[in-house]
Amino acid sequence: MAYLWILTTLVASVAQTARNAMQRSLTETLGTVGASQVRFLYGFPFALLFLLAVSQIGGEAAPAATGRYLAWVLGGAVTQILATVLMLATMRERSFAVTTAYIKTEPVQVAIFGLLFLGDHLTLGGALAIVVATAGVVMMAVKPGSPGLTAAGLRPAVLGIVAGAFFALSAIGFRGAILTLESGSFVLRATTTLAWSLGMQTALLVVWLGLFDRPALMKSFGAWRPSLMAGFAGAFASQFWFLGFSLTSAANVRTLALVEVLLAQAVSKRLFGQETTAREIIGMTLIVGGVVLLLWTHGT
Template sequence: MMFSWVLFTLMAAFTQAWRNAFQKQLSSTVDSFGVTLSRFIFAFPLALIYLWWLYTAKPISEIVFFTSTYWIYIVLAACAQIFATMLMIRLFHQKNYAIGVGLAKSEAILAAILGVTFFGEYLSPIAWCGVMLGAFAIYLLSKGGIQNSKFSWNTFIIGILSGLFFAITLLFVREATLQLDNLPTIYRAAWVLVCVIGLQSILLLLYLMSFKRNTIVKMCERKGLVLAISFTSCLASLGWFTAMSMQTAAIVTTLGQIEMIFSLFISAFFFKEKLVRTDHWGLFWIVIAAIIVIWA
């Protein structure tokens, strides 16, 4: 379907909003390495089950073939997402929930710039308007949750770096899916999902078992929350990766800023946090930007 990428993006945005909320809860007792691992530890077997279900429900004759270039993209995407997540967790401790997520959504403008510059992607003038409007919304959100507060360079820099690594992740994910051009789109995304999450789980588990075993103990004490994070993370990644195999990263991430609407409700009703006028305007312009890129 022509707008399948829209549905997958909306699914990703909704589940990611909840995943981030659960991560914020876990970060009160578990360090950033443990919170990051919680995204992948149970998501990996779930991704394997999803891949098995795809081939069982609708078998295909095409054989998957992984090139060395494919694995380079997988490794770069996996590492970039780990760094992005750890930076976002730091951001949660500096601003309230919705603002932290908002700053990390700078990935849209960064994905547009990097995609056009280094990956040969094309954006129409209308699409650029949507992306730039989204960037303006991010600026409003970066002003913080206190009336008349000064511009926070520390928060802004961490948010931009988190968004940069998220943008790099999605660009490499898209390039990895394009390497599997003999497979149907949804199968490409499923293989990339399994490979990226699997590698991330191995890397973080090895690190924590070697240097931070106490973190694993703390994760076990809150295994219900860890499972919730992994489940929502798997669904979110499935949505992002599939949408990314159908549409350019900049367009998908700009529409994905609709996540801020879900985050706003979670922030207000789940964490009992308040937003000021600039935050409301930022969220409003994010919605307008998302509408623009859908019709670009």
């Protein structure tokens, strides 16, 4: 059980890599908010199915939601929406790789927010692991001869870093909600929180698009086939993120999640025959070193 969070995080990372690819392809047809909305609208039914299955298998009813619990969930839900919108907006201005460098400052930020809001303390080794792995991501994203992180101006840099901050806050909100629940197994508490969060996010975005961008809302209903797959992938990934948050600090989960960068690199090499440069090898080595240090610190 002490190391189960490692497995859940790895599964979530693979599912999220697939979800991001699907969601990004929808941005051109649905717009930034419309593409953000499909992961919630089409993910919510799957979250309810997950909750029903967990309740039936475990023989437990979903724990009651208190006002404090709902406040944590709402905080996580709203900041995740904002983070997703800002991430897709950044992708429209900069490359996927550079956007990743901005977003993946998240582990550093989630460690700070976790300490401030939840009292999740990090060891010196854990803090060093976060810094080393994050440095590896930045090194892989910024290549010699290509525009630097700030070459396109301050706007995409600010958007990306703020997106990372909102992703960090959403992780803290969801972990805070899970810890607030007083009954149920860690699986039931995580799945209950997933259902509540996706329900809130669906309601908020349907109302927003209905008031301010009805064409995008109608297009999301029309594009239900690709959106359904993106929704399932999103709900599946979130299920395993939440399981990780129920087992260990959000900083541990989000640092290990940097393996997504290695997965993306492997996919690029496999599908597109892209060569791996010496700089990318150094970056990957730093990521792996940071992750190994994190796991070693966690086990000592």
